[in-house]
Amino acid sequence: MNPTLEQKQWMYRHMLVSRLFEETIEKIYLEGKTPVFNMANGPIPGEMHLSNGQEPCAVGVCAHLNKEDVVTATHRPHHQAIAKGVDLKKMASEIFGKETGLSGGRGGHMHLFDADVNFSCSGIVGQGLGPAVGAALSRKMQNKAGVAVSFFGEGAANQGAFHESLNLAAVWKLPVIFVIEDNAWGISVAKETATAVDRNAVRAAAYDMPGVYVPGNDPDAIFVAAGEAVSRARAGDGPSLLDIETYRLAGHFMGDAEAYRPEGEKEDLLSKDPILVYEKALLASGDLSESDNSDIKERAKREVDEAIEFARESPFSSPESALDHVFA
Amino acid sequence: MPAKERKLTVARAMAEAMSQEMRIDERVFVMGEDVGPLGGVFGNTRGLFEEFGEERVRDTPISETAFMGAAVGAAADGMRPIVELMFVDFFGVCFDAIYNLMAKNTYFSGGHVNVPAVIMTSTGGGYSDGGQHSQCLYGTFAHLPGMKVVVPSNAFDAKGMMTAAIRDNSPVVYMFHKGLQGMGWLGTEAGATVNVPEEQYTVEIGKAATVSEGEDVTIVSLGMGVHHSLHAAAQLREQGVSAEVVDLRSLVPLDRDHIFNSVKKTGRLVVVDEDYRSYGVSGEIIASVVERDISILRYPPQRVAYPDIPIPFAHHMEQWALPNAEKIVAACLKAIQPDE
Missing domain, CATH: 3.40.50.970 (Thiamin diphosphate (ThDP)-binding fold, Pyr/PP domains)
Known part of the structure; x- marks a missing residue:
């Protein structure tokens, strides 16, 4: 089913929030890291994986999800978290390592947990698939509403966890949707040099589940494919695999010189920026008026500014509180 | 009862x-x-x-x-x-x-x-x-x-x-x-x-147990090692040595107080562990005593642990490498003899 006008605007707005959030984080991340780049310096230390360009995957899938549905995400999690409804202030604060963060600074940007909306992510490729299968098993056994979605990159499709998890989900006919965000690069290694198949969607056949390839990094097309997969899961008909073509507009992490990209690729991708493409399409089709557009942009900016300000102004936890929460 | x-x-x-x-x-x-x-x-x-x-x-x-x-x-x-x-x-x-x-x-x-x-x-x-x-x-x-x-x-x-x-x-x-x-x-x-009682009950996680009381040496172990230690304690008894056997039961949390108090009483410590010797349980048990008060020890702590080798298949090789009552007896006697 195609998205309604309201759903289109929801997807557009959440892509904008994600992009604005990341553009702001990107600037703050560089504070204290110039002229010499030292990852440990500045208000946001550590690795930073931006999802610029991959927003359509998150919104196209999460437009179908409710609070009770479970999402396990990746080391590149901001767009997925925002689309799932993770509290933006607490998330920003966690990225700054502050006391008011989702976990008081114990997790950081790769370990965002928001139990209120059943969102979690983790730092190692392919880690979220098993837990998503388990959450789906839990829902099935408890006869409780909700499906589980595992987001991961095309690189994770070469992990054992991918194959084991798809098989297990299929054997137990669980309400889980496996979503590949294929951005064509595993850090510096091109997908075609690392993956035996052109499209990972075909691997679904090995596990007797639908595998749908969605080209174009297009929110509407992703919405349609995800809608079918989510409906199938909700109906108790088992798991599905979505293989989404997307683009990473930034490096693997901040500081990545991206020398591995062929000449012209970056420029080409930037010219296809999915948010700009979608904005244009919505304006052209009349799904978005100019005034709606500026309202949405203003609202997105306000939301991001408030979150960042909250994070900036929040205190740090005491260092000794690092000892808390090792056990339940 | x-x-x-x-x-x-x-x-x-x-x-x-x-x-x-x-x-x-x-x-x-x-x-x-x-x-x-x-x-x-x-x-x-x-x-x-x-x-x-x-x-x-x-x-x-x-x-x-x-x-x-x-x-x-x-x-x-x-x-x-x-x-x-x-x-x-x-x-x-x-x-x-x-x-x-x-x-x-x-x-x-x-x-x-x-x-x-x-x-x-x-x-x-x-x-x-x-x-x-x-x-x-x-x-x-x-x-x-x-x-x-x-x-x-x-x-x-x-x-x-x-x-x-x-x-x-x-x-x-x-x-x-x-x-x-x-x-x-x-x-x-x-x-x-x-x-074993038929009704439900719990054994608290994080509490060691003294499974055989003694005065001369403390043997700390876990799992199968506890039984080797009990057999060793019986043999030692025949030789006039009174060994206390502590069953760790939990490794995390570790009942460091229980271990320390037993060693404080006996002044001697032998750790028995079927896991690899280095960087493992036996070293941690010894550290938990010596970092708190080394003066309670009358002899350096002894370890009967699995050597740092992959486990061999052949029966005679594997048995040679495993902890057993005889090795524990020998370690205990070594710890005790200097005082006698």
Whole structure:
């Protein structure tokens, strides 16, 4: 089913929030890291994986999800978290390592947990698939509403966890949707040099589940494919695999010189920026008026500014509180 | 006091604890390889499939990465999975889900997400199963923060600690020694099959037990080593030496006070561990005493542990390397003689 006008605007707005959030984080991340780049310096230390360009995957899938549905995400999690409804202030604060963060600074940007909306992510490729299968098993056994979605990159499709998890989900006919965000690069290694198949969607056949390839990094097309997969899961008909073509507009992490990209690729991708493409399409089709557009942009900016300000102004936890929460 | 005696094997005691808890808590379920109609390769899920059916007693594919990850996801979502890793040696194919997810998610979530899962896994050799089916790896698990680790040495503790493990809101790694299980084909240490109450009870995780009192030397051990130590204590008694045997029962949390107080009394410490000698449990036990007060020791602490070699297949080689009562007696006598 195609998205309604309201759903289109929801997807557009959440892509904008994600992009604005990341553009702001990107600037703050560089504070204290110039002229010499030292990852440990500045208000946001550590690795930073931006999802610029991959927003359509998150919104196209999460437009179908409710609070009770479970999402396990990746080391590149901001767009997925925002689309799932993770509290933006607490998330920003966690990225700054502050006391008011989702976990008081114990997790950081790769370990965002928001139990209120059943969102979690983790730092190692392919880690979220098993837990998503388990959450789906839990829902099935408890006869409780909700499906589980595992987001991961095309690189994770070469992990054992991918194959084991798809098989297990299929054997137990669980309400889980496996979503590949294929951005064509595993850090510096091109997908075609690392993956035996052109499209990972075909691997679904090995596990007797639908595998749908969605080209174009297009929110509407992703919405349609995800809608079918989510409906199938909700109906108790088992798991599905979505293989989404997307683009990473930034490096693997901040500081990545991206020398591995062929000449012209970056420029080409930037010219296809999915948010700009979608904005244009919505304006052209009349799904978005100019005034709606500026309202949405203003609202997105306000939301991001408030979150960042909250994070900036929040205190740090005491260092000794690092000892808390090792056990339940 | 119990009206009648009822001896159970460790395997039966584990199964009884699980089934009793499954009757009162619908969130509890079991999954793993061959835990269903077979009842577990080591007998510890016998009868569960018949009573609870395939929904709650799930045979899995041989996909430890997936089902260990699934245990994490199910536990975080409100279930209480008990998942079997058939041999602890197999942890290499699924350790990411154990030590990076199960053990860390509570911390990473600032205490907002709990992972109340139990991993039960078999340890130990002595029956020539080769070096990928005979390890203990106690120290490997205990080293990594975020999971409790228990190692029962008898059926009473096995039942009480299983019940405690299932009810614990933190992940618990429950390590049972194959030689204590009561499976005929493995050759069982008779001392592990003891009286077990029929009703439910818990044995607190994190508390060691003195299983034989003594004055001259403290022997600290766990699992199968406790039985070797008790046999050694009996031999020492004949030689006029009074050995105290401490059964750790839990590695995480470790009952450091109990160990310290015993060594304070005897002044001598022998640690018996079937796990590898270096960088492991035996070193930690010794450190827990000496870093607190080295002056209580009348002789340097001794270790009877597995040498730092892969476990050999051949019977005579494996037996040569394993801890046994004779080695423990010798270590105790060495610790005692200088004073005499």
